[in-house]
Amino acid sequence: MPRRSYDQYCAVARALDAVGERWSLLIVRELLDGPRRYTDLHADLPGVSTDILATRLKQLEGEGLVERRRLERPANATVYALTDRGVELRPVIAALAVWGGPELGEPRPTDAVREHWYTVGAPE
Amino acid sequence: MPRRSYDQYCAVARALDAVGERWSLLIVRELLDGPRRYTDLHADLPGVSTDILATRLKQLEGEGLVERRRLERPANATVYALTDRGVELRPVIAALAVWGGPELGEPRPTDAVREHWYTVGAPE
DNA sequence: GTACTCACTTGGAAAGTCCAACCTATTGGC
DNA sequence: GCCAATAGGTTGGACTTTCCAAGTGAGTAC
Numbered sequence: 001m002p003r004r005s006y007d008q009y010c011a012v013a014r015a016l017d018a019v020g021e022r023w024s025l026l027i028v029r030e031l032l033d034g035p036r037r038y039t040d041l042h043a044d045l046p047g048v049s050t051d052i053l054a055t056r057l058k059q060l061e062g063e064g065l066v067e068r069r070r071l072e073r074p075a076n077a078t079v080y081a082l083t084d085r086g087v088e089l090r091p092v093i094a095a096l097a098v099w100g101g102p103e104l105g106e107p108r109p110t111d112a113v114r115e116h117w118y119t120v121g122a123p124e
Numbered sequence: 125m126p127r128r129s130y131d132q133y134c135a136v137a138r139a140l141d142a143v144g145e146r147w148s149l150l151i152v153r154e155l156l157d158g159p160r161r162y163t164d165l166h167a168d169l170p171g172v173s174t175d176i177l178a179t180r181l182k183q184l185e186g187e188g189l190v191e192r193r194r195l196e197r198p199a200n201a202t203v204y205a206l207t208d209r210g211v212e213l214r215p216v217i218a219a220l221a222v223w224g225g226p227e228l229g230e231p232r233p234t235d236a237v238r239e240h241w242y243t244v245g246a247p248e
Numbered sequence: 249g250t251a252c253t254c255a256c257t258t259g260g261a262a263a264g265t266c267c268a269a270c271c272t273a274t275t276g277g278c
Numbered sequence: 279g280c281c282a283a284t285a286g287g288t289t290g291g292a293c294t295t296t297c298c299a300a301g302t303g304a305g306t307a308c
Contacts, residue, residue, distance in 0.1 A: 004265085004266095004295085007170075008150075010224075011220070011221040011223075012220045012224055015220040015225075016149060016224075020146070021295090022296070023296095025136065025140060026134075026136065026137060029134075029136050038255050038256075039253085042255095046131075049296075050255085050257085050298095051256085051258080051296085051297085051298090052295090052296065053256090054256055054257080055296095076304095078254080091223070092219040092220055093136055095218075095219045096135070096136045097139070099139050099212055099216055100134075100138040100142075101138055128296085146264085161285075162285070162287075166286095171266090173268095174286085174287065176265065177287090200274065200275075201286095202286070
């Protein structure tokens, strides 16, 4: 199933082909604060339905912006994290945040999952 | 008919409520180069259908990002131009262009329509 | 084995988008 | 005045995407 593309030779159009669909950039914004589990993303993004969340994560993974990693211990869990290429979207998110309102918070302090992620290390 | 909103207290979500729909940011990108007529926008954005273009221009106008102005002479024409608030989206477009590809061109030189626009002056 | 959480998938309705055709008003040529 | 062309849309219907609620299967927890 081919996704709908702007199909233009233009950097902006190509960027929007990758992250222009509904919820994509909000998922990236969540992940800029650190890795998150599927259920956490679902809780932190009020309004996103589970099927769309699963679809977007697969698309972002397919574009090399998000990595999926299964943590064995201490808790059996799947976490999603941005790749380097995904983190490079930070200026886009920041520009949107500046335009969209007065306040842009710094990345939040570490939480348990993130702690574990960096303890365990990045995926190979 | 209420448009679909992310309905979140988050600057990024609010920005995407305004310009997150399909084609919106590409229209803004075109207008960053200067005012354009409806038919020019349609020609410069391959793939956009006339009804969506009309809908988006109305939405952007309703959000105060685009102004519609009727030029009386020399040619009877309607042009669309960004408001100050719309121009403030330039950093967003720039960030997307940087992320999306190697080259981001500077705003193109003036053309006839733009010349006339600035000769005539901004809308009251 | 029963209950519970996590990470999804499925089915169907609603909303959004695409496409081609049509419409109205104005201009330009003759 | 008449005809055709252009600008700036609107309309109807097909198609695609998103939403929503419900269900599934795998892995602990007890």
